[in-house]
Amino acid sequence: MKECKIISNFTDDIQIAQHTLRISNAEVSLSFYQNNLGMTLLAQRSIGDDSHYFLGFVAPGEKLTASDSDPTQWQSRSFLELVHSEAGPELEVRKQPDSSEGYWKIAISISELDIAHDRLIANGVEVDTPRQVGDIAYLCHFNDPDGYCIELIQHDFLQNHEPVAEDFTYALGSRPTFSLITYRVKDAEASLRFYTEELGMRLLSVQVVQARRFTLYFLACTDEVPPHADLEHVDNREWLWQRPYSMVELQHVWGTKESNDIDYRVGPGTGFVGISFATQNIQKFSAAEETHVDPVLEASTFTVFDPDGYAIRLIDKSNVR
Numbered sequence: 001m002k003e004c005k006i007i008s009n010f011t012d013d014i015q016i017a018q019h020t021l022r023i024s025n026a027e028v029s030l031s032f033y034q035n036n037l038g039m040t041l042l043a044q045r046s047i048g049d050d051s052h053y054f055l056g057f058v059a060p061g062e063k064l065t066a067s068d069s070d071p072t073q074w075q076s077r078s079f080l081e082l083v084h085s086e087a088g089p090e091l092e093v094r095k096q097p098d099s100s101e102g103y104w105k106i107a108i109s110i111s112e113l114d115i116a117h118d119r120l121i122a123n124g125v126e127v128d129t130p131r132q133v134g135d136i137a138y139l140c141h142f143n144d145p146d147g148y149c150i151e152l153i154q155h156d157f158l159q160n161h162e163p164v165a166e167d168f169t170y171a172l173g174s175r176p177t178f179s180l181i182t183y184r185v186k187d188a189e190a191s192l193r194f195y196t197e198e199l200g201m202r203l204l205s206v207q208v209v210q211a212r213r214f215t216l217y218f219l220a221c222t223d224e225v226p227p228h229a230d231l232e233h234v235d236n237r238e239w240l241w242q243r244p245y246s247m248v249e250l251q252h253v254w255g256t257k258e259s260n261d262i263d264y265r266v267g268p269g270t271g272f273v274g275i276s277f278a279t280q281n282i283q284k285f286s287a288a289e290e291t292h293v294d295p296v297l298e299a300s301t302f303t304v305f306d307p308d309g310y311a312i313r314l315i316d317k318s319n320v321r
Contacts (some may be wrong), residue, residue, distance in 0.1 A: 013281050016246045018081045019181050020273035026084040028145045038171030047295045049086040054079045060103045060169040063068045078246040093271045102264035103272035105149035107180035109241050113154035115173035133156040155242045179251045180183040188252040190307040206231045220247040221321045253314030266309045282316040
């Protein structure tokens, strides 16, 4: 595994650019994400046997520029990249929660969960019942056509919610944000060092879930500071679900660091390819000399691996062809 070392923190110059999943049927998956969730297909590129589809949330009436529809351009939008391969490894997406699976879910934040839930049900999507999970969030879950878990999470707790009128311009009834990318880690301290010290992300919230014996860590590429200095404070949580950008959520199940019997399943066979970060300062990484031109993005990239073996791709924004 390649190691990267950052010279100085450049949180303001790095962003989550892409979250990449493998799919088994492009037509079915694209229909699902566009018609049920309201995502827009912003770009499509094919290289050999692989087809890459880049989707994002676009506000109704929003005028897209060339950079908005190009995943190599520097901008605030984070893409969902779906990859269909005619010759790739067999896809095995396991139902969540699975204690052996590294990848867990993505989350979409919205202002009106009940409306979104009813919209999905009306479209024939099987969705579990919305519920307030402790002092964490008001949420529900469903699966995409390949079985990937998707979470809908409301901006505020059920008991604090003030209803907002349904917005018929959005497929989910209110404006969505591609909020969370969630996966499991064995050694929380090692993972936090990697994401904060080496990638320059900011830790925004720590949520201890005593009843289920795990801790959640939320990180983002932002200069924003949570409203409460104590990152475990409950006052930070609704604020977190209202952020307009994508975050990484790390789940640490207690005891996994010491257990030799648990090694999370990672890699392309799980369907979760990895996360891409875009930066204009790729030269600050000591492994930058190992970059190559990605044929899909037509940009210089290199890949490192976090402590659990998840692939983290860095895209050089200063050298886009």
